Amino acid sequence: MKGESPQLKVENTPVCRNAEIDSFSPLNLVSRMSQPEEKFDRLETGIPGLDSMLDGGFSEGRVVLVLGEPGSGKTILCSQYLYHGAVRKNEKTIFIGMNEQKSRFVQEMSGLGMDFVNLEKSGTFAYIDATEIRRIPEEAKVGRIPVGGRELSLVNLMDMIQEAIEKYSPKRIVVDSISDLVFRYPKLEERRPIILDLVESLQSTKATCLMTSELLSTGEGRMIQPEEYLAEGVVIMRTLPKGIRSIQILKMRGSKVDTHARPYVINDQGLQVYVTEEIY
Amino acid sequence: MKGESPQLKVENTPVCRNAEIDSFSPLNLVSRMSQPEEKFDRLETGIPGLDSMLDGGFSEGRVVLVLGEPGSGKTILCSQYLYHGAVRKNEKTIFIGMNEQKSRFVQEMSGLGMDFVNLEKSGTFAYIDATEIRRIPEEAKVGRIPVGGRELSLVNLMDMIQEAIEKYSPKRIVVDSISDLVFRYPKLEERRPIILDLVESLQSTKATCLMTSELLSTGEGRMIQPEEYLAEGVVIMRTLPKGIRSIQILKMRGSKVDTHARPYVINDQGLQVYVTEEIY
Amino acid sequence: MKGESPQLKVENTPVCRNAEIDSFSPLNLVSRMSQPEEKFDRLETGIPGLDSMLDGGFSEGRVVLVLGEPGSGKTILCSQYLYHGAVRKNEKTIFIGMNEQKSRFVQEMSGLGMDFVNLEKSGTFAYIDATEIRRIPEEAKVGRIPVGGRELSLVNLMDMIQEAIEKYSPKRIVVDSISDLVFRYPKLEERRPIILDLVESLQSTKATCLMTSELLSTGEGRMIQPEEYLAEGVVIMRTLPKGIRSIQILKMRGSKVDTHARPYVINDQGLQVYVTEEIY
Amino acid sequence: MKGESPQLKVENTPVCRNAEIDSFSPLNLVSRMSQPEEKFDRLETGIPGLDSMLDGGFSEGRVVLVLGEPGSGKTILCSQYLYHGAVRKNEKTIFIGMNEQKSRFVQEMSGLGMDFVNLEKSGTFAYIDATEIRRIPEEAKVGRIPVGGRELSLVNLMDMIQEAIEKYSPKRIVVDSISDLVFRYPKLEERRPIILDLVESLQSTKATCLMTSELLSTGEGRMIQPEEYLAEGVVIMRTLPKGIRSIQILKMRGSKVDTHARPYVINDQGLQVYVTEEIY
């Protein structure tokens, strides 16, 4: 491990499982795993292509941010992740929905071939309706003590998470999305600790958690959002000007991942990632 | 649905109805539907080309944002959507106009071959003049209680929507536009709940609703506007520097749509989209 | 008008009057009129090339924004529009000048071959000197009631317009420019209703009105200014980095216009637009 | 002057005096004068190439903004303009210097071959040292009335201009620069009337006036500064990334000018513009 200048040694850089590398070029200088990694267990997403990028799936116990543009399929990705765990692995899963009520969620996912009604009956899925949280007024009272509505929102969400954990002991959790909570704190110095609290609250569940968030701007030169630093992993989903959808893993603590931007489509079976295609 | 790396399989990716794909390239990696989708009913727009992009029309019961630059034809698109429903499907339709009075609207659409006067007589169309809402002063009173003018605007608009629903039971609703209401709230943390209230108010009507909004900037790198996240669908209409008009579906919950940017023209029959042409 | 995917049919897309289309390409996908439009009367500008772009002229009774960079010729365009109406059509015309006094205006236009002195004598032209409005101090009094200077400015301008209408019954009105008035309101939520008041005040005259405004920034990615949404038409005039002048019709309610950016020059007969040339 | 679509007619577009046009292309679509213009007298700058761009010189009685990056030679251009008038035309000239004291000015211009000491003796040049104005403290008193320091600055500058006029009756005036005065007003709604007051104060002198100002940013997409709209002419001087200097006339009321960006150098005789060279 001394300071020798390494040559690009193709033969020492094994490819991802299921991925083909046609030619080796500087563009392929993405980090890949040399050896199967045994330290962290992986939770497959079941999303074709994405597990390859993730070197098998999300690392167990991590809190991962799914950051995307409008319509990029953040909710679908998260739902597939839960559905796969529940159906294929018989894992307990929870969806904490801040954006839409259960009926809309169920209906929409049904259209993508995911039957969450039956999963719920079987006990492997629960939908926590947290849409009320974003309605909590700016000023509220806990007993006789006035509390800012936004602090209350956060406390409520964390309580929901806590209750859900105690009740279900889930292995997979989704929070969709944190944006309403986060945007209540316009100042960066206030926003960071809120996100941090949320991330640590999720970490303490020992489940493998996805939380979604809204991208603030399009284009390549953009402000980095604080949740990208505070989460342990970041998946970014965008629509390029021509209309191609692009998914990229910006960060994944404890994993050796494919950091290339890859095209994906949303069809009637949900997301499908083309891991051997380049985007630019 | 396991984590296999999918190859691009052209033969498994059926084309849109009425659309031709000349050659398969990464640029064609837009999401298309494999199978006719039966879960949501579609409401045809009657706009040539656009229904193809939408996989048949807007999904029933959804609230869709039509976001566009000045002069991009947001109002025309919405009017065609209503007109088509009223004339061809005999559906009840409502236009809630915040930007212009009924007479101007009627005159202009008449020039595009849409006779809303007769529709109104036939009972399939109603124009709700909501232009007064944007004049409500900053300070107002409800009885003896002082109310901020902007809160009053919102309440008024929602009441109008509610009344219209009770009176007409419309199947198609247009709100054109939400910008005057929204821009009264310069802070993001205030603007989000207002838009959310409006979207949910529209959702509760069970009608399929379009609401228009003004794009804040031109160019590819732009701030994403909060209404793009809060609506269930987003259609964006722009004029490219050379003068070509471009329409793109950024988002459509519950639908598999063509996310390519496509050129369109406005002629004396309204909008016409060239779904087999690429823009860039 | 059903959802068929239209092919680009060159033979169904008649050219503008006086315009030649050399070759049909996606770049020519600008909206053009299929049939002579009879619903709105047109007011010719008399500016070579511009009437072609406008499909004959400005639509009667519309309020059009002329938005341009410094030195782009906004005032010249407006003056030609008035002059043409007065000289060729014997229409009554009014120029409400907020930027310069009558003598400077008259002298400058005389250098471009327009003799407004004689027009004035003949009764077809009036110059309303509104330069005092931009001097009204921030604090003023109407009787004993303190009024913000900027509100007073607006009221004064509207009174001037009203008076002019009653006195002259003009068919063509120019307000040059609205920027001093508008920039007194730095907040968007205040600026919008002011512009709206002005636009509606002009609409109520039944005349066909141009109002000029200053572009805030150069370059392709720019903030869209609120007046672009509130006016019924928008003509944008810019100087490209190399020094070529470009005119583009971004918006024209009730008209089918050429939305291409076109080069123009200012020579000793005023503006001249090259409608068959492309800019980029 | 009717709405005919003009063809590009090279033979009808005479070249500038002293300028050669090698080939006619859309890039040459800059506005040029067809006929010698006799309405305004021209004041030659004596700067090689610039008078060509200006169609003979600055129009008499106009107030022109010289806007430039640091080191672009704004002061040199203005000095050459004064020097040429004093030496060749025996005109009276005044330099109102807000940036540097007379001795530094004289020394520097002497290095460029301009002997302002002798001009001063001959009575055709006066240097008004206005550097004290930018030192006036934020709070000051006129008699017992407290006055904002910045208002006082403006009043002082205008008094200086007025005095100079009465004393010298100059034909050419330079104010170098207005930036210290203008930047005291960070808000646009305050800055505009200040600049306007200054411009009108200069207009009232009947002299042909240049005022310099500092460009706020580099690059093509930039905020337009309010003084660009309020002055009657704008000359912009920049240094392109590679180091080439570029001068462009953005605006010149009452003149038909070359709006192309042109390269220039600063050598030991001052500025020299290459009017037949293109920059990009």
Add this chain to the structure above:
Amino acid sequence: MKGESPQLKVENTPVCRNAEIDSFSPLNLVSRMSQPEEKFDRLETGIPGLDSMLDGGFSEGRVVLVLGEPGSGKTILCSQYLYHGAVRKNEKTIFIGMNEQKSRFVQEMSGLGMDFVNLEKSGTFAYIDATEIRRIPEEAKVGRIPVGGRELSLVNLMDMIQEAIEKYSPKRIVVDSISDLVFRYPKLEERRPIILDLVESLQSTKATCLMTSELLSTGEGRMIQPEEYLAEGVVIMRTLPKGIRSIQILKMRGSKVDTHARPYVINDQGLQVYVTEEIY
């Protein structure tokens, strides 16, 4: 050393140790050392390729900023730097962790082949858990004196550093990261002295220190962050749009370094830099 214009003399520009230069071009005009530098001792990082870029390692006693995007491997780089010192040089090392607790850190680095548990036992490594610092509330009390929570954070961190020094006399220190501390001061004029205090506190330890910080934006045109000026060295780590990782040494006081951007990967042995590859 007189003002002669040097020619590019390839033979006088020795290459870095371990680095190959294939061809000499302007792109190779990066600063390289002519002679082995003996004034500062070097601390090898043990990261393949990086020591070459650093001309042997970090200069002893310097405080270096590691600035990077989310997921760029800032923590891994710092850990390898400590691990190499402890294992190969038997140097005492300290990691002051503000982002994650010891257990997470240890687990993650273990997955990259670094066994910090054993190092700790051997006495060459200590982990200072400083995660509590970012939880200190905005208002706190020291005795009866109210103190701003953020001032307290800073004082606490410095005390931790001081204690660690006295206890361990480390040769290598890492602070990961300073962002939570720094972002508590949104105003630049407040942020600078805080960073300065921290840098000087680290300098006073005589150890060679790395501190990490979060990059605020992506893309080439970016705001420079104040810590880049206040640290003695800056290493920047980014993910380019396609997914390639890039490391660049922007600054290294007292060293002659390779300022080229170089690609790197993160595999199961940590970072690996390709010093002979170019990035753009």
Add this chain to the structure above:
Amino acid sequence: MKGESPQLKVENTPVCRNAEIDSFSPLNLVSRMSQPEEKFDRLETGIPGLDSMLDGGFSEGRVVLVLGEPGSGKTILCSQYLYHGAVRKNEKTIFIGMNEQKSRFVQEMSGLGMDFVNLEKSGTFAYIDATEIRRIPEEAKVGRIPVGGRELSLVNLMDMIQEAIEKYSPKRIVVDSISDLVFRYPKLEERRPIILDLVESLQSTKATCLMTSELLSTGEGRMIQPEEYLAEGVVIMRTLPKGIRSIQILKMRGSKVDTHARPYVINDQGLQVYVTEEIY
């Protein structure tokens, strides 16, 4: 000097001393001196290549801003400038250090072959440690009068300069850097007079002065900083994305300089500029 359109006359444009111009192209349209300039004495920097760009050195008595990115070598450039004067010309020189203490400065420059310890003994160099100035708290007292800490900083710095002058009568002065002082004034209208005071204080010394400042952003389109306008010369030092270092003289009052951006390296003899190489 009349308004003739000059042709590019290569034979009339003598090259810089020591510089070769391979081919004449528009890219070479940088201002160069035709004749040796005798009006201002030059102070050689001794930096290979830079004196060529400066046409012999800095003009005597000028205050020049050295503006650069982190790690660009601002301090090294300034030190070489002093060292050359002291060693080769036996001139008295002063370094006013606000960023680092004397020991660090001396050590670092020693590594670049400059022995400031001996110079100090010989009486041709003095280091003024001004690092305390940036620690002066926001609120301070002069006697019983409360003074803002930042005003005090400025007064202190000027006193230091004054004292140094009286004591040493230096011919070359460096202030490194002004940023800590300047960034205490976040508002432009406050920052300008502070910088102005400093510049004039330096001018009054009659020495030739360099002051360094921190560039606020990278990329080509950037905000121009006020010190660029207030200094008499500006040298800008940047690191291009690939890692090439670029130096450019944006401004130099009273000199005809090479305004091209030129590559440079920092090796163990300090900076070396390649004046015959182009950068882009």
